[in-house]
Amino acid sequence: MSVRDSRRVRQGDDRPRPVDTESYADAGLEERDARRGVYLPDPTRVRRTSGGGTTGGLLGMIKFLVFTVGLASILLVTLLTVLRPVARVAVMGWAYDNASAQKIPFVADLVREDLGAALTTPAGADPTTIEFDILPGDTPITLAARLKAAHLITDERAFIFLSIQRNLAGSLKDGTFLLRKTMTPDQVVTGLVDNRLVIKTINVTFREGLRLEQMTAKLQTIASGVVPKEFYDLVMSPPADLVAAYPWLQLPAGRSLEGFLYPATYTFITDGGTRRPITTARDLVKMMLDKFQAVVGGLVNIPAERKLTLYQVVVLASIVEQEAVLDEERPIIAGVYQNRLTPKVFPLGLLQSDPTKIYAADTMKLKSLAFDGWQTFKFWTLPPAGTFDSPPADVAGWDTYVSKGLPIGPICSPQLVSILAALTPKTDTGYLYFIAKGDGTGTTAFAKTYAEHLVNVKKYLK
Secondary structure: OOOOOOOOOOOOOOOOOOOOOOOOOOOOHHHHHHHOOOOOOOOOOOOOOOOOHHHHHHHHHHHHHHHHHHHHHHHHHHHHHOOHHHHHHHHHHHHHHOHHHHHOHHHHHHHHHHHHHHHOOOOOOOOOEEEEEEOOOOOHHHHHHHHHHOOOOOOHHHHHHHHHHOOHHHHOOOEEEEEEOOOOHHHHHHHHHHOEEOOEEEEEEEOOOOOHHHHHHHHHOOOOOOOHHHHHHHHHOOOHHHHHOOOOOOOOOOOOOOOOOOOEEEEEEEEEOOOEOOOOHHHHHHHHHHHHHHHHHHHHOOOHHHOOOHHHHHHHHHHHHHHOOOHHHHHHHHHHHHHHOOOOOOOOOOOOOHHHHHHHHHHHHHHOOOHHHHHHOOOOOOOOOOOOOOOOHHHHOOOOOOOOOOOOOOOOOOOHHHHHHHHOOOOOOOOOEEEEOOOOOOOEEEEOOHHHHHHHHHHHOO
16 A cells, blocks of 8 residues: 555644545535534434434423422522511501501411411400490491490401401491400401391381370380370470470470470380480480471571460461361461451450360360270260360360460470461451361361351351
8 A cells, every 4th residue: 555545644744635525425514524523413404313302302491490490489488488577577567557458368477477366365354245336437447446445356457457358348237236345356357247236116106186195095005115104294294304405395384295296207216225225205205395396496486476475376286287188278277267366357256166175075084084095085076066065164275165365275286387377377368267168178168257157067067
């Protein structure tokens, strides 16, 4: 073998050598470059290996993600344990100032840790039941301060936190609730939902036109809690301190409250717990006088030209109440009686009102009945002609067939429309007589003279 044909490169000989293209003309670029110590992948080819290049890359990526998540979990656990006290200090102030933030689980856990025993410690050892009021518009925050003032909780923050966790705001209803100092804050939250005190009441309606004995008889028929006899004694002989509480009342000496117990519906408390006693007779009387004052209002100041006191106006109004059916006729009927009270117009001076005779007659009949028998008595029945023409002296003052002018006191409780009619009677009609038509319309036939009245009596009296 000659030196020229040798394939070896002599040491130190760095001259260029001709490329033998035939020896690796068909070899891939990777192989050729590998022979030169350089690996340059062909971008147009996919290298096929026994392990699969693509699958290997995907597995590598998954391993990387698993590692990353694991590392993040380790860091998070570290933050929640090692740095938890720091986080709690940072979060607490914000959480207590922003109650809604306590709904966030992570924040709730921190708050629960911070409150500790305050969440389960009762306010005291006294087991006495206490009535606590939830007012319209109350929230857990407004309740917390009042609960603490009542010594039902010791930590407002603990109560507010538990209220938020249990959504107390969505269950609040105004009313009175029974609580105890021995309750834990969580039991207080429960009590403000479940322990609502139900106050038992009854509504009693006293319609217009009733006399005092009728009101008493009604009380005898219902379980109102008001003792009927106490009520009757109180209204027949009102104590001085009760009358003094209503300066406008100005009752004549010895007179009852007849006419001033305003007709309306009243609510009686029959069972009100420890703080709300049942309605008493005095309570009822005060409610009725308060109602009169509220409804009549400024009318207690009678115009000087009427030349009547409030008491006299109510007396006239009570007669109108018993006589009239239609509201539009009340001022006219009041005008008839006002004309009869005017000597120049009606010298006889007698009102001759049937309801006043009936009132006097019923008063006498009631005296002969047992007190409990009033509930079966038939009120307002006109006595047969000639049977009550000479009433006893103690009731004669109410009978306007024998006593001139207004009766000595009201005969029933009039409503506002009758009081207004008595204040502003329609006198310009000149009417002095009237009679109910009795045809079912509730209308009245009026007359200026007695002759005209006799014609109406013949026409309408059945």
